Amino acid sequence: GQQLNQSPQSMFIQEGEDVSMNCTSSSIFNTWLWYKQDPGEGPVLLIALYKAGELTSNGRLTAQFGITRKDSFLNISASIPSDVGIYFCAGHLSGYALNFGKGTSLLVTP
Amino acid sequence: DARVTQTPRHKVTEMGQEVTMRCQPILGHNTVFWYRQTMMQGLELLAYFRNRAPLDDSGMPKDRFSAEMPDATLATLKIQPSEPRDSAVYFCASGPDRGQTQYFGPGTRLLVL
Numbered sequence: 001g002q003q004l005n006q007s008p009q010s011m012f013i014q015e016g017e018d019v020s021m022n023c024t025s026s027s028i029f030n031t032w033l034w035y036k037q038d039p040g041e042g043p044v045l046l047i048a049l050y051k052a053g054e055l056t057s058n059g060r061l062t063a064q065f066g067i068t069r070k071d072s073f074l075n076i077s078a079s080i081p082s083d084v085g086i087y088f089c090a091g092h093l094s095g096y097a098l099n100f101g102k103g104t105s106l107l108v109t110p
Numbered sequence: 111d112a113r114v115t116q117t118p119r120h121k122v123t124e125m126g127q128e129v130t131m132r133c134q135p136i137l138g139h140n141t142v143f144w145y146r147q148t149m150m151q152g153l154e155l156l157a158y159f160r161n162r163a164p165l166d167d168s169g170m171p172k173d174r175f176s177a178e179m180p181d182a183t184l185a186t187l188k189i190q191p192s193e194p195r196d197s198a199v200y201f202c203a204s205g206p207d208r209g210q211t212q213y214f215g216p217g218t219r220l221l222v223l
Contacts, residue, residue, distance in 0.1 A: 042201050042215050043153075096166075097155055097166070098212060101152075
């Protein structure tokens with residue numbers, strides 16, 4: 001599958017700060033998905049994006065589908081301790097399989 | 111609140127033993143996926159089904175892994191014989207459409223000694 005590059009690999013921030021992470025690909029996708037994985041649990045779908053340029057929010061989370069269709073961004077505003085976890089991006093072009101990034105590990109200190 | 115369920119949540123076994131992991135997809139979802147997650151490789155797709163038919167299992171070691179869907183409410187992943195390198199977290203996911211959205215179960219944490 002296509003290689004997805006997520007950055008940063010890890011983030012260590014203070015509660016209340018805003019967070020930005022992104023995902024880039026060498027190929028285009030038709031759908032971008034963002035997941036969060038808590039320790040000891042499975043990834044949970046946060047936001048799904050279906051159209052280039054689309055900007056979608058879910059509470060304090062906002063994600064955008066890049067115009068080039070080769071990237072996506074996730075922002076978290078006013079972070080809180082429960083935002084701790086690993087955030088994965090995933091891209092879908094056709095068929096049934098998703099291509100996952102390696103994840104961004106987020107640590108939030110009170 | 112519909113969720114994917116997986117059993118067992120944890121499994122410790124000895125090398126050479128058979129391991130069977132089970133998954134109940136969300137009711138009404140017709141695509142089911144098996145993934146393996148390790149620190150080194152991240153999330154790897156092992157196999158997936160649509161309407162219970164296997165579509166792709168190219169990610170699975172064929173000699174020891176097998177995946178089946180005996181019915182619409184049960185998917186199984188078997189490893190026989192298990193090896194220490196199989197130690198990982200195995201996730202099942204299901205989706206209502208062509209894989210655009212997938213919902214993950216809590217995983218089975220497998221340790222092969």
